[in-house]
Amino acid sequence: xxxxxxxxxxxxxxxxxxxxxxxxxxxxxxxxxxxxxxxxxxxxxxxxxxxxxxxxxxxxxxxxxxxxxxxxxxxxxxxxxxxxxxxxxxxxxxxxxxxxxxxxxxxxxxxxxxxxxxxxxxxxxxxxxxxxxxxxxxxxxxxxxxxxxxxxxxxxxxxxxxxxxxxxxxxxxxxxxxxxxxxxxxxxxxxxxxxxxxxxxxxxxxxxxxxxxxxxxxxxxxxxxxxxxxxxxxxxxxxxxxxxxxxxxxxxxxxxxxxxxxxxxxxxxxxxxxxxxxxx
Numbered sequence: 001x002x003x004x005x006x007x008x009x010x011x012x013x014x015x016x017x018x019x020x021x022x023x024x025x026x027x028x029x030x031x032x033x034x035x036x037x038x039x040x041x042x043x044x045x046x047x048x049x050x051x052x053x054x055x056x057x058x059x060x061x062x063x064x065x066x067x068x069x070x071x072x073x074x075x076x077x078x079x080x081x082x083x084x085x086x087x088x089x090x091x092x093x094x095x096x097x098x099x100x101x102x103x104x105x106x107x108x109x110x111x112x113x114x115x116x117x118x119x120x121x122x123x124x125x126x127x128x129x130x131x132x133x134x135x136x137x138x139x140x141x142x143x144x145x146x147x148x149x150x151x152x153x154x155x156x157x158x159x160x161x162x163x164x165x166x167x168x169x170x171x172x173x174x175x176x177x178x179x180x181x182x183x184x185x186x187x188x189x190x191x192x193x194x195x196x197x198x199x200x201x202x203x204x205x206x207x208x209x210x211x212x213x214x215x216x217x218x219x220x221x222x223x224x225x226x227x228x229x230x231x232x233x234x235x236x237x238x239x240x241x242x243x244x245x246x247x248x249x250x251x252x253x254x255x256x257x258x259x260x261x262x263x264x265x266x267x268x269x270x271x272x273x274x275x276x277x278x279x280x
Contacts, residue, residue, distance in 0.1 A: 156264030
C-alpha cells in the first residue's frame with residue numbers, strides 16, 4: 001500500500017514530465033482501440049483480495065467521447081454499450097457534446113461533477129488571464145478531497161446504475177478520463193475488493209493512454225510560458241492526489257462501505273448487488 005508522508009498528508013512531489021508515444025510505459029491491455037477516445041478502458045480483469053476477479057466487458061472508464069468516429073460508434077454498438085455517464089461540467093458538455101450512435105441504443109446521462117468554482121472548461125481562460133497559482137499538487141489534492149466529500153450523490157448514482165444489469169455495459173467518463181473518472185473508478189474497485197496497488201496502477205495508466213494526445217496541450221501551455229513540470233499536476237495523473245484522497249477516506253469514514261452508506265445514498269443491498277453482479 002502506498003504510504004502518506006509530508007505536507008498535507010502527501011509525499012514530496014515527484015517531477016512529472018509529459019510522456020510520448022515512445023515511452024517505455026506500455027499501453028494497458030484493457031484499452032479499446034478507439035480513434036477518438038484514447039483512454040477508453042475496460043475495468044474488468046483486476047483480482048480482489050479474496051481471489052475473485054472483476055468481470056470483463058461490463059464497466060468501462062474513458063476520456064470524453066466528443067471525437068468518436070463512425071467506426072468508433074460502430075465499435076460501441078458491437079460492445080452492446082447501453083449507458084454513458086458524462087461526469088463533465090455542464091459547460092464542458094455544451095462545448096464538446098458526445099458523439100454517440102444516433103439509433104437510440106445508448107442512453108446518455110449527464111452527471112456533472114465540479115469542485116467549487118473550478119471548472120476545467122475555463123482552464124485556458126484562467127491561464128490567459130494570468131491565474132496560475134492553482135497549478136500545484138496541493139491544489140489538486142484539495143480538489144480530490146472535495147470531489148470525495150461533496151460529490152457523493154453523483155458517485156452513488158453511477159454505482160447504483162452499475163449495480164443494475166439492465167444498464168450494462170456502461171461507461172463513465174470526464175474530459176481526460178483521469179481525475180473525476182479516476183475517483184469513480186477507485187470507488188468502484190475499492191467496493192469490489194481490488195487492492196490499492198492495482199487501483200494506483202489503473203490510475204497511472206491514464207498517463208500512457210493520454211500521452212500522444214497531451215503533446216499539443218503541453219505546447220499550448222508552453223505558448224503561455226508554462227513549462228511541463230508546472231503543467232503536469234493538471235495534465236498528468238500523478239499518484240499524490242489519489243493517495244491523499246484514499247488516506248482522507250480511511251481517516252474520515254473508516255471503510256469504503258461506510259463512505260458509500262453515509263455520503264452517496266447507497267444502501268447495503270446495492271453494495272451487495274455490485275459485488276454479486278460484477279465479480280466472478
